[in-house]
Amino acid sequence: MGKKPVVVVNGKAREDALAYLAEHVEIRQWTEATKMPRETLKEWLREADGLWSVRPLDIDGDLVKDAPNLKVVAQPSVGYDNVKVDELTAAGIPFGNTPGVLNETVAELAFTLIASASRRIYENMNFVTDGQWPKQPTGCVVGKDLSRRTLGIIGMGGIGVSISRRARAFGMTVLYNNRHPRNDDNLYMTTYKSLDELLALSDVVCVMAPLTDETYHMCDAEFFKEMKSDALFVNVGRGKIVDTDALVDALNNGEIDYAALDVTDPEPFPADHPLLKTGKALIVPHIGSYTDRTRYEMCILTADNIIAGVNQKPLPACVNEEVNYKE
Numbered sequence: 453m454g455k456k457p458v459v460v461v462n463g464k465a466r467e468d469a470l471a472y473l474a475e476h477v478e479i480r481q482w483t484e485a486t487k488m489p490r491e492t493l494k495e496w497l498r499e500a501d502g503l504w505s506v507r508p509l510d511i512d513g514d515l516v517k518d519a520p521n522l523k524v525v526a527q528p529s530v531g532y533d534n535v536k537v538d539e540l541t542a543a544g545i546p547f548g549n550t551p552g553v554l555n556e557t558v559a560e561l562a563f564t565l566i567a568s569a570s571r572r573i574y575e576n577m578n579f580v581t582d583g584q585w586p587k588q589p590t591g592c593v594v595g596k597d598l599s600r601r602t603l604g605i606i607g608m609g610g611i612g613v614s615i616s617r618r619a620r621a622f623g624m625t626v627l628y629n630n631r632h633p634r635n636d637d638n639l640y641m642t643t644y645k646s647l648d649e650l651l652a653l654s655d656v657v658c659v660m661a662p663l664t665d666e667t668y669h670m671c672d673a674e675f676f677k678e679m680k681s682d683a684l685f686v687n688v689g690r691g692k693i694v695d696t697d698a699l700v701d702a703l704n705n706g707e708i709d710y711a712a713l714d715v716t717d718p719e720p721f722p723a724d725h726p727l728l729k730t731g732k733a734l735i736v737p738h739i740g741s742y743t744d745r746t747r748y749e750m751c752i753l754t755a756d757n758i759i760a761g762v763n764q765k766p767l768p769a770c771v772n773e774e775v776n777y778k779e
């Protein structure tokens with residue numbers, strides 16, 4: 453039997469998925485508690501056929517330029533704003549991500565944020581844990597309905613569609629903004645609006661777009677001024693889509709009512725950040741896809757991307773399908 457292809461894993465990854473991958477390749481994993489130094493990673497890649505990217509890792513042409521045998525890079529996420537895909541394409545390296553398998557799970561988290569923030573679950577639970585059970589009806593923090601209110605989704609891709617289905621089941625009117633209006637059955641009773649219209653009409657605005665040059669700081673001071681003053685702002689896309697200082701100002705000035713975030717800028721988010729001092733934010737630490745089953749499926753898809761790549765076969769989920777595979 454010939455030598456197995458070598459795949460570098462630059463940090464901690466699910467052991468069950470690595471065990472599956474190890475049936476096909478030889479794994480060289482960075483197991484130190486500290487982040488793998490970039491120069492060491494470049495050194496290891498000189499001998500490698502594949503890279504399983506553990507985030508945060510900036511992936512670009514420089515990282516792979518001295519890796520003559522590298523045939524694939526893959527990571528267990530759908531977002532790939534850490535990757536200069538065109539530079540991998542130029543180097544003849546396909547890049548694999550994990551679309552689809554996480555749609556329902558991330559939509560469940562987005563909807564959990566929408567519902568929990570609307571009913572002020574966090575603040576109301578604090579009454580209970582503090583032994584301050586409130587006198588009804590005025591003592592508690594009064595919430596807002598979801599039914600008969602309007603949700604505006606920015607970024608109507610795989611996850612946006614799954615969020616819109618949940619919102620309709622809760623009796624919400626659903627609007628969306630996307631690069632292009634969509635025309636498919638998934639968007640039943642969901643209406644395309646320009647960004648300005650969506651912001652003016654929505655009671656809940658949910659960002660589910662990728663981070664790109666175009667979306668960086670899309671949610672700025674002007675954006676929040678265009679929202680309704682009693683609206684909820686939700687971000688499950690990427691933290692850097694939001695100008696966080698502008699969000700703090702908008703909450704403090706009453707331009708919007710509340711924010712619920714799965715993603716922040718920066719990550720990790722500092723415990724003494726002014727956003728947490730507004731008392732108007734529900735924040736969780738980027739857990740959108742974190743259920744055991746979904747993370748397993750994402751990691752198995754990552755392994756399958758790598759197995760295909762090292763064998764110079766088309767990846768099951770390839771971002772740069774146009775790549776000319778290395779000979």
Ligand SMILES: NC(=O)c1ccc[n+]([C@@H]2O[C@H](COP(=O)([O-])OP(=O)(O)OC[C@H]3O[C@@H](n4cnc5c(N)ncnc54)[C@H](O)[C@@H]3O)[C@@H](O)[C@H]2O)c1
Nearest residue numbers: 530531607608609610611629630631661662688689740741
């Ligand atoms: N919080 C989490 O754990 C988590 C989990 C999964 C995905 N994400 C983020 O969500 C993003 C979307 O995931 P997806 O699987 O739905 O991707 P997708 O590619 O299926 O959908 C993204 C949609 O956003 C639209 N879009 C792009 N630029 C836009 C813009 N400027 N304005 C409006 N719409 C725009 C695209 O046209 C596309 O329809 C990912 O790129 C990732 O950054 C976060």
Ligand SMILES: O=C(O)[C@H](O)CO
Nearest residue numbers: 528529530531532741
């Ligand atoms: O993009 C994704 O898939 C999530 O943010 C997890 O990294």
